[in-house]
Amino acid sequence: MEDVYTITPQEAEQMLWHPYTQHKTAPMPVKIVRGEGALLWDENGKEYIDAIASWWVNPYGHSNKYIADAIYKQLTTLEHVLFGGFTHNPAQQLAARLKGILPDNQNKFFFSDNGSTAVEVALKAALQYYYNKGHKRTKIIAFENGFHGDTFAAMAASGISFFTEAFKGSLIEVARIPVPVAGKEQESIDSLNYLAATGEYAAFIFEPLVQGAAGMVMYEPGPLDALLKICKQYGVFTIADEVMTGFGKTGKNFACDYLTQQPDVMCLSKALTGGTIPMAITTFTQQVFDGFYNDDVNKALFHGHTFTANPTGCAAALAGLDLLLSDEMQQNLIRINKNHLTFKERLSTHPQVKTVRVTGIILALEVRRESNESYYGSYRNRLYDFFINNGLIIRPVGNVIYVLPPYIISDVLLDKIYETVIKAIQEIV
Numbered sequence: 001m002e003d004v005y006t007i008t009p010q011e012a013e014q015m016l017w018h019p020y021t022q023h024k025t026a027p028m029p030v031k032i033v034r035g036e037g038a039l040l041w042d043e044n045g046k047e048y049i050d051a052i053a054s055w056w057v058n059p060y061g062h063s064n065k066y067i068a069d070a071i072y073k074q075l076t077t078l079e080h081v082l083f084g085g086f087t088h089n090p091a092q093q094l095a096a097r098l099k100g101i102l103p104d105n106q107n108k109f110f111f112s113d114n115g116s117t118a119v120e121v122a123l124k125a126a127l128q129y130y131y132n133k134g135h136k137r138t139k140i141i142a143f144e145n146g147f148h149g150d151t152f153a154a155m156a157a158s159g160i161s162f163f164t165e166a167f168k169g170s171l172i173e174v175a176r177i178p179v180p181v182a183g184k185e186q187e188s189i190d191s192l193n194y195l196a197a198t199g200e201y202a203a204f205i206f207e208p209l210v211q212g213a214a215g216m217v218m219y220e221p222g223p224l225d226a227l228l229k230i231c232k233q234y235g236v237f238t239i240a241d242e243v244m245t246g247f248g249k250t251g252k253n254f255a256c257d258y259l260t261q262q263p264d265v266m267c268l269s270k271a272l273t274g275g276t277i278p279m280a281i282t283t284f285t286q287q288v289f290d291g292f293y294n295d296d297v298n299k300a301l302f303h304g305h306t307f308t309a310n311p312t313g314c315a316a317a318l319a320g321l322d323l324l325l326s327d328e329m330q331q332n333l334i335r336i337n338k339n340h341l342t343f344k345e346r347l348s349t350h351p352q353v354k355t356v357r358v359t360g361i362i363l364a365l366e367v368r369r370e371s372n373e374s375y376y377g378s379y380r381n382r383l384y385d386f387f388i389n390n391g392l393i394i395r396p397v398g399n400v401i402y403v404l405p406p407y408i409i410s411d412v413l414l415d416k417i418y419e420t421v422i423k424a425i426q427e428i429v
């Protein structure tokens, strides 16, 4: 084939609008040409360790052969068919496989394309459930500083203000309660109790155990169980947004596996397809589904996306589940967690480290700073640049540095990450 560019790659790059990017001040993006395992290479051959699994999506390594083969097989058998009025094996098999590992009250599986749409579907279903019944429950409860995506309802539920500030007037009504981190459990429980008792709320949405975009904020299962119990008592649906935490990140398949209570709704995406094909699933209890099951067509959930349940995505997800549930991958989860805990121990006496926390394969530390560092502030940018220069992909959040590697990463590369993190803390002032 002739060179497809009629213009240079640099000119073409000028046409691209990147996410979360102020193009006037941002440096040129790094051009990646290849990935394998936990490593990526740029156009000049420079090697990078992907210490954040490409925004938390890639557990089994880049360019994974096993998933690629499954995708190829599906692409050359049935690449796509509409899901309205039609169905297929990959979707049926994926539902059956997920049913086997999700909390056992999850009975119905609704497919979409990304984490935001998974949340959008969950919130719409909760609101319409009560609308169908003729009850006036039109509001949502969410945690402070939660992140649930960038579409409108997901954005409304999100509490990181500069993501949503411009749209304040156009969002559904959301009340926010404190996250039950150590010392704030009772305040969180009391706030929820007060709101739930009003009977005005359709659902409570939360990131179970780890709030990703907030900077890997972690809290215990106990208080979350208490919150879910209150919601059950008052008929408030509970929506576990496991878009980040799902598929092994917390050490178990799902963060909800640490709970005694079960959520009514779960949102899955990111690692679902092993970081290959965009896909999401919102899962529901029979009770939620039954609120739509009616002779009246208007009571149906009128939501859908063109690529809903794309067979190729389903095939990737099925291959991903094979990998996740393999002994080798389960051993990797234990191994990374042990390494993280050893590193945590070492950091606990570091004068520049304020706090350090670990859940599963996620490690986060807060650097001690004189004043609060903003989310995309200059300290954060200097850390980011340091990591890139040192061949490490880490995106700090303010003064929080976190590591969330692909599960197949070697001990040698993990050590390299740890050493570079220590160096960054010391050298960037």
Ligand SMILES: *Cc1c(COP(=O)(O)O)cnc(C)c1O
Pocket (backbone or CB within 6 Å): 114, 115, 116, 117, 119, 147, 148, 149, 150, 207, 212, 213, 241, 242, 243, 244, 245, 269, 270
């Ligand atoms: C990333 C994320 C989302 C949004 O997913 P997208 O695929 O980026 O739309 C929603 N919820 C949580 C918890 C996330 O981490």
